[in-house]
Amino acid sequence: MDPNISSRIRVHRHSERGHYDFNTIYSIMDEALYCHIAVIRDGVPVVLPTLHVRIEDQVYFHGAVAAGIFKDLKEEAHATLSVTLLDGLVLARSAYNHSLNYRSVVVMGTPYEVTDVRHKTSVLKAMVEHVMPGRWNDCRRPTDVEIKTTRVFGIPLTEASAKIRSGPPLDDVSDLSLPFWAGVVNMKQLAVECVQDPQQSPDIKVPPYLPAK
């Protein structure tokens, strides 16, 4: 299956930054812990952050039955989902060429609801594992009621593109000799501390999948 590089998903501005291969799109989606989903509500575009997970060629998101955004997904509603990873601050010699290094993905499609309990459970498992690999086997599994009060939606990754900016600033040749330091401040989303729930005994075994800090 090839992605359908429609005009609306194609990267037009800085087209050299556009990528359409699955490996690139999937790796960005898998590294990002949350996405932004846009839908139309009462004629205006709304956008909300939410957790997502990719399984094969589908991206899934979920929420409580009562959540507002799901009221907009009753019928054949369009949605666009975007994930963005910030990789660096690009300090050019010119103010004009300042930029960010980033990897982003945009997916357009019509979300479908996942109602099959086995399918739904496998998505919820993948979501927990996306937040913390190894965790599904070290927590209480969802009950039937919990599964019922959660709605899960999927969007096929048939209309998706990635856009990546990397590397040093791109200054005009005439600016290269200017006396301003130029380069990139690389950025990373890092685990900085593990804080145990104060309601729990500190004697409990710290699981091996927790970050070292």
Added chain:
Amino acid sequence: MDPNISSRIRVHRHSERGHYDFNTIYSIMDEALYCHIAVIRDGVPVVLPTLHVRIEDQVYFHGAVAAGIFKDLKEEAHATLSVTLLDGLVLARSAYNHSLNYRSVVVMGTPYEVTDVRHKTSVLKAMVEHVMPGRWNDCRRPTDVEIKTTRVFGIPLTEASAKIRSGPPLDDVSDLSLPFWAGVVNMKQLAVECVQDPQQSPDIKVPPYLPAK
């Protein structure tokens, strides 16, 4: 000026996580380096990441005259802008109560174009300073042509809300004695390395505003 807490901007789901005061909304917008903007294009919602900056009670974003998203902002178009800061991975005893700690802001409004050159320049200055405080006085300022080929839009922060989840997992009382480690892995977007442009002499003075790493 009080924010207009309309129904569409109010936090309905987990309403206790909603915040409407300027200090909270502004501090989240100022810490975030980029936002996601949703507009309607050809009847479908599209969402794109872009740099933003807040000045007083306005949020601004910019882009090249040729950029696609600006074609959708010709008239009285609605837009929604969202910024999200990921603060932690919430590991509950139950799969169901796994979550993320985050601070997010949603702004709804009708973007207006900033065409006055002085106003536009002050926004571009604020954007550079948002990426790296201290940088505007240590780079080449934009030329008239560069300012002309950049479009700047603003949205008033009159319809904005913040949503914040913080603190430990919220497990059911009946789950509290389960033998699974519970807590939060705190996350932070950090500068990890400064990489000088290889086209520049390493003898150039490293500016004091660069992160230590």
